[in-house]
Amino acid sequence: MSSLQFDNISKVFPGVKALNGVSFEARPGQVMGLLGENGAGKSTLLKILGGQYKPDGGRLLIDGQERHFTSAGDAIAAGVAIIHQELQYVAELTVAENVLLGRLPTRLGFVDHKAARKKVAEQLANIGVDLDPAARLNDLSIAQRQMVEICKAVMQDARVIAFDEPTSSLSHRETEILFKLVKRLRAEGRTLIYISHRLEELYELCDACTIFRDGRKIVTHDVMAEVPRDRLISDMVGREVKDIYDYRARQHGPVRLEARGLRSDRLPEPLSFAMRGGEVLGFFGLVGAGRSELMRLLYGADHRRGGEVLLDGKTVRATSPADAIAAGIVLCPEDRKEQGILAHSSVAENINISCRRHDLSVGVFLRHGQEQQRADDFIKKLRIKTPHREQEIRLLSGGNQQKVILARWLAEPGLKVLILDEPTRGIDVGAKNEIYKIIHDVAASGCCVIVISSELPEVLGIADRLIVMRDGRISGELDRADASETAALALALPDGASAAVH
Amino acid sequence: MNTTTQSAPTSPSPAMNSTSRALLKEHSMTLGYLVLFTVLAFTVENFFSSANIVGLLLSVAQIGMVACTMMLCLASRDFDLSVGSTIAFAGVLGAMVLERTGSVPIAIGAGLLAGALIGAGNGVLIAYLRVNALIATLATMLMVRGLAFIASQGQAVGIADESFFAFGDTVVLGLPLPIWMTVVCFVIFGVLLNHTVFGRNTLAIGGNPEAARLAGVRVERLRVWIFLLQGVVAALAGLILSARITSGQPNAATGFELDVISACVLGGVSLAGGKARIFGVVIGVLIMGTVENVMNLLNVDAFYQYLVRGLILLAAVLLDQLKTRGERRA
């Protein structure tokens, strides 16, 4: 008996064949992993499952019965819950209202706020998330919002639950909670689909996996544990990738960037650090450790209460990102949707917005040819999957959007300091490899590169040195030689927990 | 217009702090208004007299009513410019039907029905045919105004039926009926907004229509209902107005829409959707009425009234803004 079956599903968008005759099945009590490059069609498949898109061809069967969803409501009613790649919450409403959106409990026709909060509090406690059901989503971090989304799906009590890159904005602690939850749902006999670009995760959670490339299914492996890693990667990207981090030791120059006593209202104490030219510095920490906060201060994106930033020994007066960029400091923000993309603008526009100031003619007019050239270069270099450079960025897959935003910053010519906040969020293995190569190239040209990441193997794999933060403080520093998962986690976790790690 | 979303106070002390701050923030406008009111009561002669307060309330009764539904409309990230025309048309139609049938209930029923149809029409255009709300309601505004002129041949339609006037000036417990109706509207729509699925879903579709749709909210249907309600309430306001002015006037309530929207925005309703507070709207409406009232009490020159009205509007939002800003910085 199969609980969920895709039969020859196809979906075409203008200029893109997103899905091309995809067929596979997932059974109850099984976690089916979906892998594939950015733009392979994974999210599209889930949107079809969730009633958001109608397939152009093929059938969708649940428990052997063919289904035709015409709205998200239909899918929910049929017992399907989806955790979308792009978070879908209502910022002004409370946790409880978001979780129960569309299904708020009522009494005598009025919303029973108390019951709603109680129900949600129970469920949150049940899955081990510490959140106030009355808090508004506006006041939560991205990670916390992601947990709310997960709770929402779980509370629909669905038989089929699909996760689209749920960990891309979670860090260690939440990830563990999520894993426990997924395992429990599997034990309850639900049919689970799990999309991720993090192979470790897939090995830990999935029973089977299906690999996509260019909208086609390449293969389904029934027993995940038996598939070698290299095989997964080559099936996915269509070529061999040996060492994805591709670390190359470099010569470091003199101290180039120095942050002295940066203070803000949200940081408990002033923070300082320094780095040399040519260095790749990793920042690791749990959600809310203060890494983004620190970098935003450095970048002039938030109001600074004190401290100074020195670049090549000279003070940088950055009261706005524009100042920082002018001084050669750029930051690629962590929240793609809110801080990164200009949703209705083209891919080319999104890439060129900042760096175009370098090649204007007569000081004001744009050089369209140059900009098109640059856009095309990056589309090729980062393998951005788009029908053409004029495509609106919102129509790209999540990972491809991230690549475009990265391209924006990598295109900066006068670069001295490159700060990347969660740069590989949602990016496929092949492209990660490309990005790491670029990071190393940029560093090799004498720039400072700061990489914030919640993916521990990643920072360990590419950084020359690691700074670990905890609760808004710098809790320690590790050289590449001393850096290990245990050492980093010991510095990142709260005191009680760190004892357990040792 | 640009919101900076940031994150995450789960530690208890900032949470407490932010709750009390939120409370202050929520009620700062109210406090501001109370201060203003007190100052005016002591400084402006005749301001704090029951006759004047009743007059003031009566002068904002129509705006207040329609502001209730406009709040819903804005909260769902929509916009309605057609309310002024609907008021005029319902008034004219009511008067005409009354003239023909002599029956007050039929006249009122006809007016309300017309309002419902206009509203539903707006809703269908906007929700199902996906016409931009500004253009759609601008079009209905023109068309409905045209209908009002055509129906009445451009002339005010006189009302002779005394019992219809009662609708406009019966005094209950010291306050004329229109004021009570406005109060009832505030209560009903306050409850609707905060304590019903309808209200919460309205905020949800304003805050993030996609999220609402994915959660199974029937977004289109809800939007039609919101506009329909708006139409009905505007028609009610039009009927009351025509009772008060004892005639249905085809060119009544021009520019009314901007007043109503301003009152809502003053009251903290966001044009970007997803944010609304009935209490804020009450205050917004009162501010508008009070300014007008006091200027007339003080015999402010007509030309200077423009200036003062502009300044007060600015002062009100600036006050609100500076505080929010202080907080954001903090």
Added chain:
Amino acid sequence: MNTTTQSAPTSPSPAMNSTSRALLKEHSMTLGYLVLFTVLAFTVENFFSSANIVGLLLSVAQIGMVACTMMLCLASRDFDLSVGSTIAFAGVLGAMVLERTGSVPIAIGAGLLAGALIGAGNGVLIAYLRVNALIATLATMLMVRGLAFIASQGQAVGIADESFFAFGDTVVLGLPLPIWMTVVCFVIFGVLLNHTVFGRNTLAIGGNPEAARLAGVRVERLRVWIFLLQGVVAALAGLILSARITSGQPNAATGFELDVISACVLGGVSLAGGKARIFGVVIGVLIMGTVENVMNLLNVDAFYQYLVRGLILLAAVLLDQLKTRGERRA
């Protein structure tokens, strides 16, 4: 995309397809207008005469000019209700200064400067003090109108200087100067929008202000400039108007702001920011003018004009909408 090539962008056929579709989409309104125009030329007597076309263009000259900057304003997700008042004030001021100094350049300079100040004021209020744009410009609309009345004591200010009239009615190559100025505005602002950093950044802050800021756009400064430009262009329109009607009238151009915003929205400018096409705005403006013109040529009754205007507005956006929808369905 169905081939096995990995780096996808250059497979020619689908790309072509979608490009041509995009082209069609972009120009469907233009095509629609051309069809309309041709039909009218053949069916409506006197429509396709040079005198009428000049009259038509003249009737939308002011709207056209101001629509250029309004487009920028809407593209950056802002809103400006104060343009009508600025037109009136600049006209009154220009006429008064001319009367006192007798110098045309000084009069024009004074008008433009006033416009710039009003615009910059709006910009500062909105960008730096973060006042809601609707309320801020509503307030300036009131205040500036008040100033126009106060300055002129409510009376039309006569202009006696014949050389100033030239500004309004010199005919160059068969077209009066105001039309040429509007054309120049369209060209300048079209280039500004599409070929300068200023224009692209305007669209960027409309699309996502936070993202634009982090990408190094000086959002506040840019917004002030946009409003300043808007003020200057509105003032220019006001001066031209006063030259055409040979007096500065304090109650000129009431309701002008809605006309301009409608023309922009008809032309595909999104109120949600981030989208604008100068060509669309030209068409939007022409549609508005043509409808008005033809209705008068056809002697449509004033009351029915409301109805027709509403219907045409709806038809225009519905047409545009149905096509986009068809595409979305695909």
Added chain:
Amino acid sequence: ADPVKIGFLVKQAEEPWFQDEWKFAEAAAKDKGFTLVKIGVPNGEKTLAAIDNLAAQKAVGFVICAPDVKLGVAINRAAKRHKLKVMSVDDQLVDGAGKPIADIPHMGISGYEIGKQVGAGLLAEIKARGWKLEEVGVLRVAYDQLPTGRERTMGAVDALKAGGMPAANVVDAPQAKTDTESAFNAANIAFTKNAKFKKWVAFGLNDEAALGAVRAGEGRGIKADAMLAIGIGGSQTALNEFTKPTATGFFGTVLISPKRHGYETAAMVYDWATAGKTPPPVTLTSGILMTRANQAEIRKQMGL
């Protein structure tokens, strides 16, 4: 004791005409020693609010030019409720059935009568210039949304027709707003449509409407020798035309006296409220045709 308060409510406070009425009412207040409360009442709602406001200020009565004459019953009720004396000015208030309300004294002229004066003025000048009626186009700049607008222009049309003007020569130019530019655009189209007429007479509900027609005519070569426009009101707009070095097509304006309307009505209401002297039920004043030639003299005569 506090000085007596008298209200003066007008429908379009921004219009020069009403500014003048207010000015002269102020003069009466000064002469008689009462306080004048001036409120603009652009619509029915604001009218009622203003009356409430007057009552709250303990005014004893008011003069009103209402935004719509059919507001009569409502105004009368409100005044009675608050025991205020009320008198109408300019436009006479009527009841639901359209009959003048007997117990509200009135001073003014009917819009229709002013219109007839405009028509008569035009006829006289047509004759003086020796134009043939059949060759003259009649441009009615129309704003029929406003009842008085319709009355005035129809009055002019009727007077012209009575004087022998062929009905077919009357051309309507509906303006979208009551300002000069709207009149300009409307007139422009009318000229296009009726190129057969080489000579024109034009009028509208106010001076601005007539001026718009004149300017539009100039743009098409219909200059002072072929255009004859008469406005209504005698506002600055008209005076500006008269002070131009050369005569334009703006021939004249029917001036009505804001002085009598403003001063006398305010004074009458004062006497009524304080001394019980009921004003005469109807006082009619007449308009005077003011042209470039006689303007100085007439303005002096009217005390302006």
